[in-house]
Amino acid sequence: MSGIAVRPADRAFLRLYGEEARRFLQGLITVDVDTLDSRMRYGALLTPQGRLLFDFFLWAEGPQTLLLETLAARRDALSKRLLLFRLRARVDIAPETGRAVLLLPGADPAAFGLPVEAGALRRLGGGGLVAVDPREPRLGVRAVLPDDRIPEFLSAHGLREAEEAAWHRHRLTLGVPEGEAELGFERTFALEADFDALGAVDFGKGCYVGQEVTARMHFRTRPKRRLLPVRIRGTVEPPAPVTDATGCEAGELRSRHGDLGMALLRLETLTRQDSHPLRAGEAELEPFWPDWLERQEKNPLQPAREGL
Known part of the structure; x- marks a missing residue:
């Protein structure tokens, strides 16, 4: 399915900036923030009972700047939830506009200067980022670009825009769940949604919200x-x-x-x-x-x- 690009309408960004941005997230989410320098990650914020509350892709733009790519309809709720936890942490949390996500289903990572490794990341400069999908490399490549750079990017890589149906067929063929309807926020445990197999839970990291239930399900009971x-x-x-x-x-x-x-x-x-x-x-x-x-x-x- 290489050669096409899908611009989903339901994605939005939060920018986290500050000297404590990474430490702040580390105690909340399911993945290890310390792995972000060379990789893009997929992770979640859970309820204390271990159910999915928000899912997102994590992009590191620099040592003190992180982008959370999430569902547009849930961005504000995610922002409010993070602000509840901020307390005295030196981190700013705000919506990021002027950029869009491009999905390149089945794309060859090498065509974008990337190895075939889940989450492999390349910074393009000028606000552009490309990465191999961290859930399953066969999903293809994911890009974050300023709105005005998208036509240039498509032309440079010989890509044509396609409808979202092409993306959904590709990911469902591979069996990867996505979106609010499928993930069932506040009703579905992270491991029921296959987050363990999709690289969205790091079982060796320190504490995070919902860790006790998630670890018990992984090591003892199974979903x-x-x-x-x-x-x-x-x-x-x-x-x-x-x-x-x-x-x-x-x-x-x-x-x-x-x-x-x-x-x-x-x-x-x-x-x-x-x-x-x-x-x-x-x-x-x-x-x-x-x-x-x-x-x-x-x-x-x-x-x-x-x-x-």
Whole structure:
């Protein structure tokens, strides 16, 4: 899918600036801020109970300047939540405007001077940043650019703009969840949303909000549910409850883009032979297990097919 660029309409930025900006975030979020000099990271701010509250991409522009790229509809709420924690920390938190995100699905990182490594980062100067998607390198390259530099960037790399549907199909083929509808803020534990496998939780870092529940789930109990991609045949409008072949509750279908979607599914249901097919509304669902998600909960799901 290289050669196209998608400019999502639902992304916005917060700028954190100050000598204590990194230390301030370090005690709050799921990833290690000390890794940001050479990498872009994907992480989250959780509730004390370990549920997702906000997700974001973290870009370091300098030793004292960080950009948080998040959902536009939730930027102000994220800002207010961070300000509650600021107290006497020497850090300024403010919206950042005049820049946009470009998604380059399936792009070759080498074409942008990047190694094929999750989160590999390059600073372009003039406010431009490019990085390999930190969740899964096959997602492609992510860029942050000043609005007035986007036409030049597209032309220099032979890119044409495409609709967001192209991005959603690409990420769902790989099985990567994204956005408020799929992640289910305040309802979904970080590990249920696969944040452990997507590099969005650093289990070796110090304390952060929601760490106790997240660490216990990782090291001792394991998630009982997971966000998994599904192939959809039939009519259904998410969100919709999912039932198994016996009529028992099996989860929730959270999104649909064409014949692909994302569902939060009970893993115990998926291990039973009598549970298939799964249904939501008038549709039949076929879950598949992404190859990047380690099968700690070994389940008889089909691997993602090529060419979806």
